[in-house]
Amino acid sequence: MSRNGKVKVAILGSGNIGTDLMYKILKNPGPMELVLVAGIDPQSEGLARARALGLRTSVDGIQAVLEDPDIRIVFDATSAKSHVRHAKVLREAGKVAVDLTPAAVGPYVVPPVNLGEHLDVPNVNLITCGGQATIPLVHAVNRVSPVRYAEIVSTVASRSAGPGTRQNIDEFTSTTARGLEVIGGAALGKAIIILNPAEPPIIMRNTIYCIPEDDDVDPDRIRESVERMVAEVQRYVPGYRLKNGPHFDRRDTPWGERTVVAMLLEIEGAGDYLPTYAGNLDIMTAAARRVGELIAQHMLTGAVA
């Protein structure tokens, strides 16, 4: 802990995600103090921006993070492959890793759903952008009536899908589907991703379909639970909007004719660094900041007690 009563944090990775996260933490640091942005590319625009803002930077990557014993929380915005290596050394150094890559070394977290259970673990993973967007609403239905089946469709602007996503699209669908089950609570999850090339770019869209176990579930109770959850997510993602639904339909399914709840979401980014249409990237950095904030708070109150 630093003398100002804040928890020192660092960002590892100075690409688009790391840079957007830097702006988010500086804008609203809460109990955190951002003391280092570490990359590996001396030409990186993100590092130049960090320097211009008066932040300490390094091109020594993880090494720079390890050299500062005061850093307690590290946001890893590098790649899944690098994170596997980083996770080990960060744990040994006693630092908490908030993993924005698909490495999934630590448990999946979605802040308003299950972060409370993982405030003391050394490593938490943020699943995928589609997972951060849709799992809260699956959970919102699941807490009213257990969800037999949840299916989500994430549509992102082509421009917002980088090479990492494009070369690993299968991992997006399988990891998101697993998140719908493990964190959302669905007995069975399925995820679909679509890239839309329209210009000007479209704002990130997500459609969530749930089949509740209780076929006669009270629509008003679902609506109330969903509205409450949307408000929860809006606390850290202001551009998170339910555009249509919950819409109730009857459909033929492998479980017979069933009630299907459809929810149509739009996520507009805050535009901290990335363009506002890239809600898919914004929700990742916003969730990471929120996770860091809550873990830091927990560290501070833990220290007091």
Added chain:
Amino acid sequence: MRPPRITDTTLRDGSHAFRHQFTREQVRAVVAALDDAGVPVIEVTHGDGLAGSSIQYGFSRVPDLDLVEEAAATARRARIAILLIPGIGTRKELREAVRRGATVARIATQCTEADISEQHFGLAKELGMEAVGLLMMAHMIPPERLAEQAQLMESYGADCVYVTDSAGAMLPWQAAAAVRALKQALRIQVGFHAHNNLGVAIGNCLAALEAGADQLDGSLRGCGAGAGNAATEVLAAVLDKAGLNPGLDVFKLMDAAEFILAPMMPFQPMPDRDAVTIGYAGTYSTFLLHARRIGERLGLDPREILVELGRRKAVAGQEDWILDVALDLVRQKQAAVAS
């Protein structure tokens, strides 16, 4: 001009018209008839490819991998192809399809997004499959950009890339220009997949052929999404008349269409008002039945929904936008009445 290779997609594109309700018996009967008529490649999969069975696209009655297995066991000469759309299906299902007897992988992306298919082409080649790329909604970009995307698929290992007119929005000279651009840019084969929304499916196939296409798709009775595809039996007759019959038995295909498929079909896809609207507005052909169902439920003319989807530039697979657009239209109408 050389005789093209024909792939019949009755049991894949036709799955849309059947609302993905094909049975094992139906698959056996259609495969046996196509095989007997000399069709070399038969595509069998959920309309939206492997793992397409979903709320978004409609659930399959019989898991499509079971149907692939049935088809592979039935065919004596024909090879069985599957469709895989990255973002929906994954390499996991592709491996399983090979285990069930598929030997041709058809890998489809929106025409601007070929670079999401690298891992799938890689696996298809590793598994010893023939790999065919499909650039969907090909009318949305100019021929030279389409050719660049096709080159990506070629670099991943594709043996052929198709100009895929998913919206049935192309006119014959546009089909020809797209095929010509790909022929010039690629060393591998080029194919053309037609939809009949504007009534020019066969004409587009002929234009593509004249521009150098090596492969064409058809389906019996044109059974496919929207107004359906180029009818395989018509294509066979036309090619025969042009002296370009690649070895198809024209009469047997006519019989297969008339006596095997037609009696099973829930309806005959044709360029009716909604399908023409799809071709005209340039939206995805599979939106047809979904827009009709939602239009009926919410009291909207499906054409209003389809035109708005075209305006929003909805791409392949965005069936969820149909409900979104419909709910927006209902709200607009209620607001208009209220004021």
